[in-house]
Amino acid sequence: MDKRxxxxxxxxxxxxxxxxxxxxxxxxxxHHNLDSLIAHICKTxxxxxxxxxxxxxxxxxxxxxxxxxxxxxxxxxxxxxENVNVxxxxxxxxxxxxxxxxxxxxxxxxxxLSALVRRRIGGIKISSLSRxxxxxxxxxxxxKDVRDYGEFAVFDLEDKTGTVSVFAGEKLREIALELLGDExxxxxxxxxxxxxxxxxxxxxxxxxxxxxxxxxxxxFISDTHFGSREFLEREWEVFTKWLSGEVGNEKVVDLAxxxxxxxxxxxxxxxxxxxxxxxNDLTITDIYxxxxxxxxxLDKIPKDVKVILSVGNHDAIRQAEPQPALPKExxxxxxxxxxxxxxxxxxxxxxxxxxxxxxxxxxDVITKIPKLSYEKPHEAxxxxxxxxxxxxxxxxxxxxAPEREDWLVIDxxxxxxxxxxxxxxxxxxxxxxxxxxxxxxxxQTEFQKKMNLNPMPCNVAVYYNGEVGRLRFCK
Ligand code: D5M
Ligand code: FE
Ligand code: ZN
Numbered sequence: 211m212d213k214r215x216x217x218x219x220x221x222x223x224x225x226x227x228x229x230x231x232x233x234x235x236x237x238x239x240x241h242h243n244l245d246s247l248i249a250h251i252c253k254t255x256x257x258x259x260x261x262x263x264x265x266x267x268x269x270x271x272x273x274x275x276x277x278x279x280x281x282x283x284x285x286x287x288x289x290x291x292e293n294v295n296v297x298x299x300x301x302x303x304x305x306x307x308x309x310x311x312x313x314x315x316x317x318x319x320x321x322x323l324s325a326l327v328r329r330r331i332g333g334i335k336i337s338s339l340s341r342x343x344x345x346x347x348x349x350x351x352x353x354k355d356v357r358d359y360g361e362f363a364v365f366d367l368e369d370k371t372g373t374v375s376v377f378a379g380e381k382l383r384e385i386a387l388e389l390l391g392d393e394x395x396x397x398x399x400x401x402x403x404x405x406x407x408x409x410x411x412x413x414x415x416x417x418x419x420x421x422x423x424x425x426x427x428x429x430f431i432s433d434t435h436f437g438s439r440e441f442l443e444r445e446w447e448v449f450t451k452w453l454s455g456e457v458g459n460e461k462v463v464d465l466a467x468x469x470x471x472x473x474x475x476x477x478x479x480x481x482x483x484x485x486x487x488x489x490n491d492l493t494i495t496d497i498y499x500x501x502x503x504x505x506x507x508l509d510k511i512p513k514d515v516k517v518i519l520s521v522g523n524h525d526a527i528r529q530a531e532p533q534p535a536l537p538k539e540x541x542x543x544x545x546x547x548x549x550x551x552x553x554x555x556x557x558x559x560x561x562x563x564x565x566x567x568x569x570x571x572x573x574d575v576i577t578k579i580p581k582l583s584y585e586k587p588h589e590a591x592x593x594x595x596x597x598x599x600x601x602x603x604x605x606x607x608x609x610x611a612p613e614r615e616d617w618l619v620i621d622x623x624x625x626x627x628x629x630x631x632x633x634x635x636x637x638x639x640x641x642x643x644x645x646x647x648x649x650x651x652x653x654q655t656e657f658q659k660k661m662n663l664n665p666m667p668c669n670v671a672v673y674y675n676g677e678v679g680r681l682r683f684c685k
């Protein structure tokens with residue numbers, strides 16, 4: 211087995227491996243047990259880059275442990291992507307994680323977002339503010355450090371030339387307190403005593419648009435968590451039977467016949483080692499086995515329906531966003547009506563633009579903005595659209611890979627914005643864009659019970675002709 215294959219095999223577990231560790235593995239392992247050994251190493255270590263020492267230790271303990279990894283028998287796949295166009299990071303990642311990458315990443319975020327705000331206001335450089343004493347000014351910058359003083363709030367605004375404090379009184383205080391930091395906004399106000407007294411705070415936001423009308427149907431689902439003990443197999447059976455035209459009254463069977471696409475927004479499988487004690491929640495404890503089962507479950511969807519499959523934080527791919535599509539070894543398991551995409555991904559379905567984003571940042575946004583709640587996840591998604599960024603908060607729970615280009619900027623306004631992750635259901639329209647959070651197929655796990663998370667499983671959002679409806683497959 212060559213170096214690249216070994217590195218790829220680790221990537222399937224979302225892990226990196228040090229070159230010296232690869233060498234050691236090549237010396238020590240024969241072909242027959244390398245897969246099992248890699249599975250064992252990934253199970254027994256937690257570091258992001260697995261070192262030579264860790265591999266040494268794992269080889270020792272492997273000799274006394276029995277591990278089995280199922281043989282993968284890949285199916286022959288021929289893909290057809292006739293009317294589907296995808297834009298995502300797959301095969302285009304530039305990130306090596308050095309300091310220059312972070313600088314380039316933030317530069318790209320600032321450039322892209324400030325260009326969007328500049329469509330709404332002019333804006334002068336922060337360094338030239340001193341020329342405008344007691345005048346009305348317009349400035350575009352990245353938000354830093356929001357402070358609340360009760361009657362008013364103050365935040366810092368930064369561009370490439372400097373930083374200025376912005377004073378937000380009365381009604382603007384509320385808007386200022388909803389700023390998450392690291393988003394780019396425009397401020398209109400008076401420059402006095404070295405700070406701006408704001409009259410308006412402008413988000414990049416999206417322009418009003420007509421609702422897109424297409425005479426075919428799309429089903430939006432998410433968070434199937436195949437392999438979890440709580441995966442709702444019977445409900446899934448009914449759902450796929452509905453798609454096949456085998457259950458339901460005349461009206462819903464007719465709707466099923468219109469469905470051309472099923473879009474899945476990640477957390478396809480439950481994964482392994484995602485949270486402490488997860489082993490007890492799994493029916494399939496091996497990651498390949500989970501994807502084999504996923505492929506089997508997706509095979510129940512009629513073959514003339516295209517399935518757009520994105521990834522989430524439980525999937526076997528790097529955790530940092532933007533995430534590429536599943537690795538080839540796993541993609542091979544699925545039928546050819548499945549199109550694999552990254553997270554996020556812009557997918558054009560016969561002219562309908564769908565932005566798929568798993569939704570990990572929604573946890574951060576819901577925690578930070580008091581008016582938001584898990585019961586209405588689409589409202590948190592609207593906050594992302596307003597900021598034109600899928601993960602406005604840097605450095606909270608959502609890891610971001612510092613790509614040279616910021617893929618998380620919403621640089622194109624989609625017709626549909628689809629997420630999952632929070633396991634609750636919510637749908638709405640914002641300025642003509644359909645915003646969908648499509649819940650889950652996993653009932654409450656012990657872990658979620660402890661965390662007081664109440665999922666709303668088996669709710670399906672169906673788009674048809676500019677309208678959206680909900681089908682429930684739960685008891
Ligand atoms: O996430 C499902 C939901 O559960 C999502 O809202 C995040 C939440 N979650 C998951 N793990 C944790 C921890 N450790 N603390 C708090 N909230 C959590 P999923 O990606 O399916 O696990
Ligand atoms: Fe999930
Ligand atoms: Zn998730």
